[in-house]
Amino acid sequence: MLQQMKAVFLAAKEDFEGGHLNSVRNLVQAEVFDNELDQAKELLSSGYASAAAVIAGVVLETTIRNLCSDHNIPFGKLDKMNADLAKQGIYNSLIQKRITAFAGIRNSAAHGKTEEFNKDDVNSMINEIERFVASTLA
Helix, strand or coil: CHHHHHHHHHHHHHHHHCCHHHHHHHHHHHHHHHHHHHHHHHHHHCCCHHHHHHHHHHHHHHHHHHHHHHCCCCCCCHHHHHHHHHHCCCCCHHHHHHHHHHHHHHHHHHCCCHHHCCHHHHHHHHHHHHHHHHHHHC
16 A cells, blocks of 8 residues: 555655646636636626725735745735835836735725725726736746
8 A cells, every 4th residue: 555655645746846736726726816806896897896906906915925925035015025026027117016006906995995996996906917817827
């Protein structure tokens, strides 16, 4: 039985060293993010812009944290992680500015400051986050 298990462990080790487990993680994460962004779109179409912005913001922050993890950047506040990722060249300053703007919409939504954004802002936020997530998981 030990010999049979050895083959399983060796295959798992090979998958891990080949980066295949990371690919599986990305596939699962892409599916989860897709579902969450679909929820955000549905909430937005039903008139719940604040809830949609908060959910989209969670997807954004989780993606940023995963990028930090992948590039050995310490976790911190979103602004700091965003700056560190741009500083290391993971993405450019234009993307960094967009992420800062989306984080601002998310924070305004979470704190009930609905006068600071509108439905179109949230719609753009969701669409841009969807593209950003797709580009990071590719």
